[in-house]
Amino acid sequence: MRRSALAVALALVAGSAGAKGDPARGEQLYARCAACHALAYDRVGPHHCGLIGRKAGTVAGFDYSPAMKKSGIVWTARTLNRFLADPARLVPGTTMTYAGIPDPKERADLIAYLEAAATSPQCRK
Amino acid sequence: MSSFLAITNPNAARRLFLGRSGLLLSGAAVALLAGRDVLAAKSGGSAAGDARILNTALGAELEAIAAYQLGAESGLLQKPVLDLAVQFQGHHKAHADLLAKTVQKLGGKAVSAKKKYDFPAESLKSQADVLRFAATLEQGAVSAYLGAVPLFDNRDLSKAAASILGDEAMHWAVLRNALGENPVPDAFVS
Numbered sequence: 001m002r003r004s005a006l007a008v009a010l011a012l013v014a015g016s017a018g019a020k021g022d023p024a025r026g027e028q029l030y031a032r033c034a035a036c037h038a039l040a041y042d043r044v045g046p047h048h049c050g051l052i053g054r055k056a057g058t059v060a061g062f063d064y065s066p067a068m069k070k071s072g073i074v075w076t077a078r079t080l081n082r083f084l085a086d087p088a089r090l091v092p093g094t095t096m097t098y099a100g101i102p103d104p105k106e107r108a109d110l111i112a113y114l115e116a117a118a119t120s121p122q123c124r125k
Numbered sequence: 126m127s128s129f130l131a132i133t134n135p136n137a138a139r140r141l142f143l144g145r146s147g148l149l150l151s152g153a154a155v156a157l158l159a160g161r162d163v164l165a166a167k168s169g170g171s172a173a174g175d176a177r178i179l180n181t182a183l184g185a186e187l188e189a190i191a192a193y194q195l196g197a198e199s200g201l202l203q204k205p206v207l208d209l210a211v212q213f214q215g216h217h218k219a220h221a222d223l224l225a226k227t228v229q230k231l232g233g234k235a236v237s238a239k240k241k242y243d244f245p246a247e248s249l250k251s252q253a254d255v256l257r258f259a260a261t262l263e264q265g266a267v268s269a270y271l272g273a274v275p276l277f278d279n280r281d282l283s284k285a286a287a288s289i290l291g292d293e294a295m296h297w298a299v300l301r302n303a304l305g306e307n308p309v310p311d312a313f314v315s
Contacts, residue, residue: 032272032315034265035185041243044184088276097178098272 021105026113029106036096040122045096049123051075052115056091067093080111171278176233178273179224182286185269186221187238189262190214195244196255206252206303210259213296220289227282256304263297266290267314 036044046059053076057069071091073079083090084107086100101107117123193214196202202210225235249255270290277283294314302308 031261031264032268034261035267035269036181036265038243038245041245043188043243044181093177095177095181097181097276098269099275100272 021108021110021112023109023112023116026109026111026116029101029110030113032101039117039120040125048114048117049120050118051080052077052118065091065093065095067091068095077111077115080114081107084110172231173233175277175279175282176228176231178276178286179228179231179282180233180236182270182273182289183221183224183228184236185266186217186224187236188242189217189266190221191238191242192244192259192262193217195242195246196249196259199246199249199255201249201252201255203252206256209299209303210255213259213263216292216296220292223285227285253304256300260297260300260304263293263300266293267297271314 033045037046037048039048041047042059042062046062046064053074056071056073056075057064068091073083073091081104084101085104087094087096087098089100101110193210196210197207197214228235245258249258267290270286270293274283274286274290277286298308301310
């Protein structure tokens with residue numbers, strides 16, 4: 001357990017959000033997430049309003065995997081970039097069973113959208 | 126067997142299309158059931174990982190069933206769109222049934238439907254709203270299955286997931302078409 005936590009920490013340090021993303025393009029990419037996620041309410045995955053700065057596995061009432069609850073991750077542009085590249089690599093045992101987004105620009109765009117969405121009407125309700 | 130492409134009447138083409146779309150899942154179901162001994166014999170981390178992937182997909186399928194139920198009971202859908210929605214819901218029920226059985230064969234515990242889903246029901250005010258909501262879910266499902274296909278340890282499960290992906294991509298295209306949008310906007314899905 002200690003070793004896997006260390007691996008996560010090292011991976012997060014090594015990660016970089018890279019270029020500034022385009023939130024408009026990110027909104028289009030967010031359609032890929034729509035089987036499991038929504039901004040304002042929980043679905044198969046937790047809601048995304050308030051994601052940036054949230055500790056992973058802490059949305060009240062959401063049934064997270066033990067792996068996510070124990071990950072110790074705080075969601076920032078940097079940690080999201082690492083996670084979205086290969087979710088299961090960063091958090092082995094996550095129920096977000098998705099191969100990831102290999103394109104750094106697409107990840108940056110998606111993260112820019114998630115950041116911008118925090119001030120959207122859906123998230124300000 | 127008549128060709129889908131040879132049919133000029135859109136309604137006839139749709140009937141033929143709908144009649145055949147169930148064949149895809151049937152093919153996957155046969156493949157899965159034929160491999161039941163292999164699935165039962167697998168154990169350890171790979172089976173657990175495959176069951177986890179299937180359970181995530183099952184959760185999304187159960188939500189889709191509930192979403193189509195919401196649409197069907199909304200009073201906003203007129204025939205033949207209502208029939209289409211019920212048929213698509215039936216596909217999702219078939220997917221969910223197969224996924225649940227396969228999770229159990231892999232030694233896992235299949236997730237159950239939630240008692241309540243938080244759908245944006247207040248924003249559904251017309252048939253087009255319901256269709257757009259369903260199309261969004263179907264598009265997301267296509268991406269989710271696409272993201273899951275390479276993760277399976279058992280390649281038969283990848284094949285089955287790809288079969289479901291194909292079915293849900295057709296749902297998405299038909300819903301887009303019903304909304305007056307280009308049914309197949311790109312050469313690739315992502």
